[in-house]
Amino acid sequence: MGFWEKAQSLDQRWIYLLLVLVIAGILFKPVGLAVEIKKETQAAYDAIDKLPASSIMWLGAEYDAASAPELMPAMMSVMRHALRKDVRIVGGAMWEQGGNMIERAWNNIKAEFPNKKYGEHFVNVGYKPGGGIFLQKMLSSVSDAVLGVDARGTQLSQLPLMGEFKTLKDAKLVFAFLAGDPGTNDWVKHVTDPNKITYVAAATSVSVPGAMVFVQSGQMTGLIAGLSGAAEYEMLIKTPGRATAGMDAQSFTHVLVLLFIILGNIGYVMQKGKKAKA
Amino acid sequence: MRNEAPIFLGLIVGLVVIISNFFRTATLTVVRSELDQWYMIALNFAMLVGFINVSRIHVDKINKKREGWQYSIALFVGVLVFVVVGFAAGSSSAPRFQWLFEATLDPMQSTMFSLLAFYIASAAYRAFRIRTREATVLLVAAAIIMLGSVPIGRMIWSFFPVARSWILSYPNTAGMRGIQVAAVLGGMATALRILLGIERGYLGGI
Amino acid sequence: MWVSGSTFQLWMIAFFTLAIFSVLYKDNPFYRLVEHLYIGTSIGYSVMLAWFQFGKPTIASIIKDKPHYIIPTIIGLLIYCRYFKPIAWLSRYSLTFTLGYSAGYVISKDFRPLFITQLTATVQPLWSSQGLGSTINNLVLVLGVVGTLTYFLFTQKRTGVIGAGSTVGKWIMMVAFGSAFGNTVMARMSLALGRIQFLLGDWLHLIK
Numbered sequence: 001m002g003f004w005e006k007a008q009s010l011d012q013r014w015i016y017l018l019l020v021l022v023i024a025g026i027l028f029k030p031v032g033l034a035v036e037i038k039k040e041t042q043a044a045y046d047a048i049d050k051l052p053a054s055s056i057m058w059l060g061a062e063y064d065a066a067s068a069p070e071l072m073p074a075m076m077s078v079m080r081h082a083l084r085k086d087v088r089i090v091g092g093a094m095w096e097q098g099g100n101m102i103e104r105a106w107n108n109i110k111a112e113f114p115n116k117k118y119g120e121h122f123v124n125v126g127y128k129p130g131g132g133i134f135l136q137k138m139l140s141s142v143s144d145a146v147l148g149v150d151a152r153g154t155q156l157s158q159l160p161l162m163g164e165f166k167t168l169k170d171a172k173l174v175f176a177f178l179a180g181d182p183g184t185n186d187w188v189k190h191v192t193d194p195n196k197i198t199y200v201a202a203a204t205s206v207s208v209p210g211a212m213v214f215v216q217s218g219q220m221t222g223l224i225a226g227l228s229g230a231a232e233y234e235m236l237i238k239t240p241g242r243a244t245a246g247m248d249a250q251s252f253t254h255v256l257v258l259l260f261i262i263l264g265n266i267g268y269v270m271q272k273g274k275k276a277k278a
Numbered sequence: 279m280r281n282e283a284p285i286f287l288g289l290i291v292g293l294v295v296i297i298s299n300f301f302r303t304a305t306l307t308v309v310r311s312e313l314d315q316w317y318m319i320a321l322n323f324a325m326l327v328g329f330i331n332v333s334r335i336h337v338d339k340i341n342k343k344r345e346g347w348q349y350s351i352a353l354f355v356g357v358l359v360f361v362v363v364g365f366a367a368g369s370s371s372a373p374r375f376q377w378l379f380e381a382t383l384d385p386m387q388s389t390m391f392s393l394l395a396f397y398i399a400s401a402a403y404r405a406f407r408i409r410t411r412e413a414t415v416l417l418v419a420a421a422i423i424m425l426g427s428v429p430i431g432r433m434i435w436s437f438f439p440v441a442r443s444w445i446l447s448y449p450n451t452a453g454m455r456g457i458q459v460a461a462v463l464g465g466m467a468t469a470l471r472i473l474l475g476i477e478r479g480y481l482g483g484i
Numbered sequence: 485m486w487v488s489g490s491t492f493q494l495w496m497i498a499f500f501t502l503a504i505f506s507v508l509y510k511d512n513p514f515y516r517l518v519e520h521l522y523i524g525t526s527i528g529y530s531v532m533l534a535w536f537q538f539g540k541p542t543i544a545s546i547i548k549d550k551p552h553y554i555i556p557t558i559i560g561l562l563i564y565c566r567y568f569k570p571i572a573w574l575s576r577y578s579l580t581f582t583l584g585y586s587a588g589y590v591i592s593k594d595f596r597p598l599f600i601t602q603l604t605a606t607v608q609p610l611w612s613s614q615g616l617g618s619t620i621n622n623l624v625l626v627l628g629v630v631g632t633l634t635y636f637l638f639t640q641k642r643t644g645v646i647g648a649g650s651t652v653g654k655w656i657m658m659v660a661f662g663s664a665f666g667n668t669v670m671a672r673m674s675l676a677l678g679r680i681q682f683l684l685g686d687w688l689h690l691i692k
Contacts, residue, residue, distance in 0.1 A: 019396060028684075096530060212447065216605060219597065255430060284579070292585065317585045320578065323556075329530075353520040356523070380493065386518060415658040427667075449660060450659065
């Protein structure tokens with residue numbers, strides 16, 4: 001068997017091992033590549049930065065554990081930014097795991113904000129079924145949409161923040177974390193287009209091409225795109241975290257995948273040439 | 279009547295939704311608001327269908343002792359653990375339930391999906407072949423996006439981030455918008471067919 | 485023990501992570517066990533969410549001040565009649581109610597934001613006063629959208645203007661799909677990175 005034939009029939013487990021070694025290697029010895037802020041990320045940051053103190057922001061967690069590595073760092077950064085600006089947060093989700101994702105993000109950062117209390121500065125109403133219909137219902141009455149209780153089973157009447165947040169229109173800004181459907185289309189249908197509430201999002205890289213359509217049309221004000229967007233947001237709020245730590249490794253995995261494609265095609269061409277000669 | 283009456287119900291419900299969107303009278307607003315709530319409630323109480331379907335398959339597997347039947351028991355153990363802890367915790371955001379979610383479902387789902395990274399790397403080497411001009415354009419666009427999105431791209435060539443931004447803002451937007459607009463038209467046509475009872479596939483042969 | 489980030493929890497997470505990763509080497513009993521556990525926990529979680537987030541509050545509302553919510557509850561429960569042949573036809577009411585609502589919702593809500601606004605945003609000057617760059621960008625956008633839509637006209641022969649339009653659409657879609665592929669690679673690599681960061685950082689404390 002010639003070299004290229006051997007290369008073409010390489011056991012895929014060597015490829016897996018190489019990927020793990022590259023990621024682990026760079027995590028052990030980071031290179032320190034500088035992260036450049038993209039304009040969509042800056043627009044997302046500016047949208048929160050402009051909010052007056054005490055205004056209310058809706059946090060929509062439309063993702064699950066499969067997208068958490070990309071979106072959880074962004075969610076934590078956004079929550080930090082909002083709470084530092086004294087913006088109050090009400091969170092909810094059209095995805096089942098969204099409520100628990102919000103709870104996790106809050107648990108991870110609440111120690112940094114000892115004067116921020118659940119019920120006064122932050123409420124999690126959790127997941128509700130219906131997708132866009134849940135959003136639609138919230139435009140007329142949040143209490144009816146969530147049947148009067150938050151994610152923890154507490155009556156909304158016992159939460160001071162919910163005394164001011166009666167409908168979704170009371171939110172100055174909607175910040176959604178998107179991983180698919182239900183997601184952007186539902187927010188645009190109910191929030192941006194008819195009601196003109198400022199809409200900003202963080203999306204998994206897979207969802208970014210679809211979300212850019214709404215950025216161009218002006219229906220979405222800013223966009224945190226994938227893990228790199230999350231790293232940029234961490235730089236903007238000057239609190240580097242998991243996303244920033246992972247950017248070097250992310251960079252090298254991209255180079256590795258492209259090298260695989262190039263090598264695979266070189267091998268293919270060489271083999272094809274050999275067969276043609278034979 | 280067993281076919282026609284349910285389809286007629288669907289038509290009435292759909293028409294109320296459509297008409298209430300265009301005529302915002304007090305009565306229609308109240309009716310629509312109630313209908314929204316009814317939809318969410320009806321959808322929520324259908325939650326056990328997935329569990330019943332999966333259970334039938336695995337109970338049958340256990341009864342007939344088919345290959346791997348022991349793993350089916352693990353499946354039911356997983357269900358039971360969440361149900362018991364859930365009821366003991368009292369809410370889905372209670373600390374115990376949150377703990378269980380973060381200890382089990384969260385990492386299992388994350389890791390399952392992370393396997394795709396390895397499969398993509400393998401496919402990149404073994405399967406991605408540039409045989410046509412279209413595939414070349416696809417690969418070049420992908421390469422620009424991949425390098426333009428991460429810091430190393432700017433290090434290799436400062437134009438990569440600019441090119442990435444341009445591709446996402448213009449050709450990608452154009453292509454995705456065209457597909458989305460076509461999908462919206464298709465979706466509306468399908469919705470109309472469902473309302474008029476022409477499309478009955480969703481009844482599943484019941 | 486119930487504290488998030490406790491040693492016991494970290495070891496559980498590490499076990500599940502490594503058991504699933506082990507399939508990359510070879511299919512094995514640990515992977516199959518965790519795979520089935522994943523399906524089971526996923527179902528158990530969904531059932532509990534549905535109960536606590538909406539089922540229990542609905543029943544509380546029915547008892548307290550909204551007895552008419554019993555009607556949609558019954559409509560929702562009718563779906564389970566599909567498992568009993570003599571009354572399986574009753575489940576059609578549940579399906580047609582939800583599908584009828586969804587169909588009406590799509591027709592009334594999708595058109596303006598996802599069609600009209602999108603097409604309005606596509607109407608850009610084909611000769612921009614802001615320079616050649618802006619003109620090229622607008623041309624790519626407008627011709628790209630028109631070309632992509634033309635590509636999906638299957639009832640017309642691909643000759644003349646239709647042929648040229650669908651060719652433009654094809655190339656624009658190739659770029660869009662390339663963009664989608666590039667972003668997909670990025671997303672998947674982030675997931676693997678996240679898991680390895682957990683193993684090396686949170687579990688083994690070898691990295692920060």
